Amino acid sequence: MKPALENYHARMLRVLDHIDRHLGDDLDLETVSRIAAFSKFHFHRQFTATFGLSVHRYVQLARMKRASHRLASNDAQSVTDIAMDAGYDAPDAFARAFRQRFGQSPSLFRKSPDWGAWLAAFGPLDNARNKLMRITFSNDDVTIRDVSPTPVAIIEHRGDRKTIGDTRQRLMDWRNAAGLPPEISPTFMVFRSERNPANPAEYRMDLCVATDRPIEANDMQVKAGVIPGGRRAVLRYPGNTTNLEPAALYLYRDWLPASGEEAGEFPIYCQRRLSLIPESPAHEVVLELFLPLK
Template sequence: MDSSISQSTRQEYISRINLVQDYIEKNFDQTFTLEELSDIAGFSKYHFHRIFSSFMNETLYHYITRQKLEKAANYLLHTPHKSITDIAYDLSFSNSAMFARSFKKHYGMSATTYRSMYSNNRKAGAVPPTYNEAVKTNEWRKSEMEMTYNVDVVDVEEMTVMYLRHVGAYSEFGKVFQEMISKLVTSASAKGLVNNFDIKLITIYHDNPNITEENKLRTSVCLVIPTDTNIDDDFGKMTIQSGKYAIGQFEIDNGTQHGDAWKYLYSEWLPQSGYQPDDRSSFEMYMNDPNTHPEKKHFIDIYLPVKPL
């Protein structure tokens, strides 16, 4: 088989699986059926579960259960007044006993023990990936003082994006990030969607690295497009939900301070803000090309979805 055809076919499969992932993530309160998800993917229900398993290295059932349990873990950390029974029903477990068994099997402890053990660390529990080791110590506080930043809470409108998705460790994502950006911009430019003065590039972190296994972390590199845009098969298309976001505007000296900016937002600003994290995904928006800045500074807006405490 021609290698270009083979690669195109594989990308089509990946794009369809991404559609299913996006649908699951937006509908955790539902009970999914094989027929429903295979229809979204455009595959026969008799083959879809095998296709999904071969690409994701886990069964469809395991993927859905794992995603819901990871969401439950976030609820346990960030919504301390929400009962475990309510969490179970919000994630469409048929009863609290089934949720309890599933949670203990996955995490090796009960939901009650998990909440008690980790709730003291919940301020930093959802911090997205960092690209250096400084956040594991207090070194981030020193570098944070060297950053210019501002945080505002803003109502943000829904955005439509085209995207490429990486599944795996953030260290591996960093190696392909620029290549993914280049592919997005090249495709969008060919459609007349991009000019040098109005381009919005975004990275969405779908999972909590403190909860999700490293090799299963999903990261989407996105470019904002008009809602009615038809995109090439190599790319996915989704919406970023509207709502209230804390937008941290950071001016940092180099890429290694990304983690410092996230750490400041979660560990310093958030506990004093009167807000708590909402249920939507956090993301970064890149406001400049650091290669064109005389001091190579990065201007980054971090969007943290929030709701009143």
Template sequence: MTPADLSLHQYTLRMNRVLEHIDHHLDQPLELADLAQIAHFTPRHFHRLFNAWVGEPLGDYLRRRRLAHAAYQLASEPQASILEVALTAGFSSGEAFSRAFKQHYSVTPSSWRSSEPKRWHRRLSDVRERRLRELPNPDQTHIPGFDDPDAFIHLKEPLMNVTLKHLPPVPVACLRYTGPYGTGIGLFWRETAARWMIDNQLFNRVRYGIGHDDPSIIPAHQCRYDACIEVPAELISAAPATLSLLPGGLYAVAPYAGKGPDIADAWLELCRDWLPRSGLQLDARPAFERYPVYAPYDAQTGELECEICIPVKAL
């Protein structure tokens, strides 16, 4: 490994530690000096490096991440007041939050809260209609409830086989991909993650995929995804991967079999249809796709199998 490679690996590890810290502390003050200390840089050097590394100034990044978190919470937690959402997102007042939210999303928080669930329902309707059109019986291609795109969709039989499982914590090494979800993620797994697994003799391991952003509200080039590989607990260094721990606990687990890009529909059904009717709510732990050691994958067709796991807790 050349000195230049070592430097790049070290910068990657340091910056990933900062980004992980930010994600876990969006509701708290995040000062430049404190973040610079986490990265082991001077504040002046860190400020310039962050801009070059992430592609936007630190202040803009923090604001965007906080607003994206708030946008999701507004739509998925109707019991939380706008002030509670604002404080959770790190804003000092509801007024400051409302101004920032409208400037970023061009609508008020209350309008967003009203319109986003309807958009989710319309997407669910589109998914179901498309699936029903593929059925061999033409009489099964229409359900009256689909006439109202704003209505909740209920089918006689559940579309997903969901089970609740207590999963143990898992030490993992994570490699970060930033860019559009879809084919780029498959390419990242094959060209970057698989190579790292082979180099570190960790190829026959359980793998996890963590999509951190909602591509419907985050620009495609800023969406973040972690390709994670289960590693021995005693592993000390995994450069350029970052060592982390997937927390254990209660998860709703649904099997998925299909093409890679279509997995977004399964996520939608699990999070926007099954979860609201389950009597549970989403927990702050990361959701992920779990790929067993010998999970089938066809590089030519894009067909794959995995488990979709979302962390849940009681209401």
């Protein structure tokens, strides 16, 4: 990457870090553009072009994410105080915005969070940060584990990746009806084709939810299955993303030839789960990519 572009990206990332550390402060366009050392007359267009979100939208999502963390982990703080900290003048306005985003009132989310809707709601925020993250891997990032077979509920996606949202929604609807939230039942994605095959119709992926419950006949095409056990090369991805291609390329192109290992018969797959970060009351996503070995 050219030095000028590296400098540009560093300034933009400095803005995100400032926003994340100062969510309770005034984050108007003039303040934020000054952090990046960009003209305020152009900065909002530069930010939107870089991250796919306006500054206002990014701040809104970041404050709502913090509010959801506090609701789920801090019973002592009132909904009114959380609403004010999130930038809302009244709790009813906060409640409307919260319900629109998560499908739950703040009070219901505090009692029984729908983490599936939570993950979907913050996809744009995760994507914004991932746009400039230049993630590199080394052999030290890969561990070899012996894993046990995992019974799962499976929904098969076959066809253009553009339609995968419909498949994912059917699985979410099924898991919600089955009472299997992501904090107790991790999600697996089994990649059975290239991410971008020459013919988009040949894209194939299985979406799975860990469960050993019997799967009754249903209209959502969810069926029972098993992710087999065995030896796995495991690479943890530092963040939430829908594009694990860089991590998969590293395992196949760099780690595998140097390791002396051989890939097994089962496809590469990913486990996505919610985790409580130590010393922080925030649920975050942990992604691990599994390469089966012989």
